[in-house]
Amino acid sequence: MTTFSAPKGVPDYFPPVSATFAAVRDILLDAARLAGYGYIELPVFEDTALFARGVGESTDVVTKEMYTFTDRGGRSITLRPEGTAGVMRAVIEHGLDKGQLPVKLAYAGQFFRAEQPQAGRYRQFHQVGVEAIGVDDPALDAEVIAIADEAFRRMGLTGYRLELTSLGDASDRPAYRELLQAFLAKLPLDEETRRRATINPLRVLDDKRPEVRALVEDAPLMRDHLSDASRAHYEQVKDYLNDLGVKFVENPRMVRGLDYYTKTCFEFVHDGLGAQSAIGGGGRYDGLMEQLGGQPLSGVGFGLGVDRSLLACQVEGVQPGDVARCDVYGVALGEAAKSRLVALSAALRGAGVRFDLAYGGKGLKGAMKGADRSGAKFALVLGERDIEAGVVQLKELASGDQREVPLVDVVIAVREALGR
RNA sequence: GUGGGUGUAGCUCAGCUGGCAGAGCACUGGGUUGUGAUCCCAGGUGUCGCGGGUUCAAGUCCCGUCACUCACCCCA
Structure with a gap:
C-alpha cells in the first residue's frame, strides 16, 4: 500500500494549532471590518498576464516563483502569488470604483509561490489583506497600518516592530534610481550583485553581507531625494501614525519585492522567526x-502573513482564540442515560453551547478523561440514579465542584454556569 | 538553483570505540463495576528513510539515493 504525504512546502493545520491559525486570520478580518472594509472573495487562479503586468515582469516572483500552467482551453493560468492584483482586477471588472471612493476591501486566502521552502516560507501560504482604493490621502496609509498594528496587538504579540519608509513616486523615483546605479557602478561588486544592481538597485542596499553593507554605507538614499509632494505625503503619514499612537522606526533601506509600490512602504518585522522575519507588509501603489487598464486611481494596502504570525505567536507563547473543542462534555452511564444526553445535545447546541459527549461506550473513567482532554469547562454526568431522581450532575472540571441540576432546567443552568 | 544539518514507536528524542531495538509523552485497561487533570500497576507498538557494500555481526562504518530541515536568494 503506497502512502501519501503533502506536496513539498505545503503546511497542514489541524487541532489544536488550527484554532490559533483561524484566530490569527479572523482577528485581522475583524479589525478591518471595524474600519469599514468589506469582504471580497476572489479566485485562487487568474490570467497569467494579470500578475506579469501587475507585479512586474522583472520581479523574482514573476520570473521564477509562479505556478503557471495551461488549461484545457489553451489559456495561461497562474495560481495567485499575491493578493493586490486580483483585487484590482475585480474592482476594474465590476466597476466598483465608479461609486464613492475610497473602495475599502479585505480578503483572506491561500497564495502560491514555487520557492525553496524554509522556516516561515511555504509554497502555499495564507495571507489576510486590506486595500483602500481611489483616494490619495496619507490618512488612509496610516489607517491601513493602524489596522495591522491593532491586529498584531490583539493577537497578544509584542516582539515586533513597524519599519517605515517612502519609495517616492513616478516623478522622483527614476532620477534617484539612476543616481544609485551610478554610485553602485563605481563599487567593486561581484558579478551576481552587479546583476542585481541593474535589475533592482535598491536590493543591494539591503544586502546582508557586512562587507557589502560597508560599501553601500554612503550610498544615496531615496529619503533624501524625494520630491516635495512625496516628502509632504510621507511626513503626513508619520504625523497621522503618531496621532493613532502607532510606533514605528524608519528604515530608508527597506526593499519590497513587488514593482507596484510607490511612496509609503512598510513592513512588520518579528525577530523571533529566523530569516523570514516579515509578518506583514504593504504600501501605496499609485500606478x-x-x-x-483601469482609471488612474491610487491605492494603499497590506498583507498579513497568517503562517508567520502564527509562528510568532508560538515563539512568544501567546495563544489567541480558544483551543477548547467544546464548553460542556457529556458523560453517560448506561444506554438510557446516553439516549437522554444525545437528545440533550440538540438542545444545548441550539442554545449556542458547544457540546460534545463520550461516544463508543467508554467506561466512566475513560469518559471523564475525554471530558478533560476536550478542554470543556463543565462535564454533565448522567446515570440511572440521576434519571430516576430527574437530575443531572454538573461538574466544573477545573475545581472539581459538582452539583445536581434538575434535568428540565439543564440548558438554563449550563448557560448560567458559562456566564451567558 | 547553491551550501550545511537531520532521518529510530503516533509525537519529542536517546542509542558510546559495530554485539538482543530504548525512554518520556500520547493511547488502552486496571488500582476505585458513579468521576478527569495528580499517583501506582499492566499493555502494544518499529520495512531503524530507501538501495547497495564492508563484516561472524550494521541503527552504528562506507557509497549512492530520496525526503525533511535550516541558510543563501527572495519575501508574507
Whole structure:
C-alpha cells in the first residue's frame, strides 16, 4: 500500500494549532471590518498576464516563483502569488470604483509561490489583506497600518516592530534610481550583485553581507531625494501614525519585492522567526490600477502573513482564540442515560453551547478523561440514579465542584454556569 | 538553483570505540463495576528513510539515493 504525504512546502493545520491559525486570520478580518472594509472573495487562479503586468515582469516572483500552467482551453493560468492584483482586477471588472471612493476591501486566502521552502516560507501560504482604493490621502496609509498594528496587538504579540519608509513616486523615483546605479557602478561588486544592481538597485542596499553593507554605507538614499509632494505625503503619514499612537522606526533601506509600490512602504518585522522575519507588509501603489487598464486611481494596502504570525505567536507563547473543542462534555452511564444526553445535545447546541459527549461506550473513567482532554469547562454526568431522581450532575472540571441540576432546567443552568 | 544539518514507536528524542531495538509523552485497561487533570500497576507498538557494500555481526562504518530541515536568494 503506497502512502501519501503533502506536496513539498505545503503546511497542514489541524487541532489544536488550527484554532490559533483561524484566530490569527479572523482577528485581522475583524479589525478591518471595524474600519469599514468589506469582504471580497476572489479566485485562487487568474490570467497569467494579470500578475506579469501587475507585479512586474522583472520581479523574482514573476520570473521564477509562479505556478503557471495551461488549461484545457489553451489559456495561461497562474495560481495567485499575491493578493493586490486580483483585487484590482475585480474592482476594474465590476466597476466598483465608479461609486464613492475610497473602495475599502479585505480578503483572506491561500497564495502560491514555487520557492525553496524554509522556516516561515511555504509554497502555499495564507495571507489576510486590506486595500483602500481611489483616494490619495496619507490618512488612509496610516489607517491601513493602524489596522495591522491593532491586529498584531490583539493577537497578544509584542516582539515586533513597524519599519517605515517612502519609495517616492513616478516623478522622483527614476532620477534617484539612476543616481544609485551610478554610485553602485563605481563599487567593486561581484558579478551576481552587479546583476542585481541593474535589475533592482535598491536590493543591494539591503544586502546582508557586512562587507557589502560597508560599501553601500554612503550610498544615496531615496529619503533624501524625494520630491516635495512625496516628502509632504510621507511626513503626513508619520504625523497621522503618531496621532493613532502607532510606533514605528524608519528604515530608508527597506526593499519590497513587488514593482507596484510607490511612496509609503512598510513592513512588520518579528525577530523571533529566523530569516523570514516579515509578518506583514504593504504600501501605496499609485500606478497599479492604470497599469491594469483601469482609471488612474491610487491605492494603499497590506498583507498579513497568517503562517508567520502564527509562528510568532508560538515563539512568544501567546495563544489567541480558544483551543477548547467544546464548553460542556457529556458523560453517560448506561444506554438510557446516553439516549437522554444525545437528545440533550440538540438542545444545548441550539442554545449556542458547544457540546460534545463520550461516544463508543467508554467506561466512566475513560469518559471523564475525554471530558478533560476536550478542554470543556463543565462535564454533565448522567446515570440511572440521576434519571430516576430527574437530575443531572454538573461538574466544573477545573475545581472539581459538582452539583445536581434538575434535568428540565439543564440548558438554563449550563448557560448560567458559562456566564451567558 | 547553491551550501550545511537531520532521518529510530503516533509525537519529542536517546542509542558510546559495530554485539538482543530504548525512554518520556500520547493511547488502552486496571488500582476505585458513579468521576478527569495528580499517583501506582499492566499493555502494544518499529520495512531503524530507501538501495547497495564492508563484516561472524550494521541503527552504528562506507557509497549512492530520496525526503525533511535550516541558510543563501527572495519575501508574507
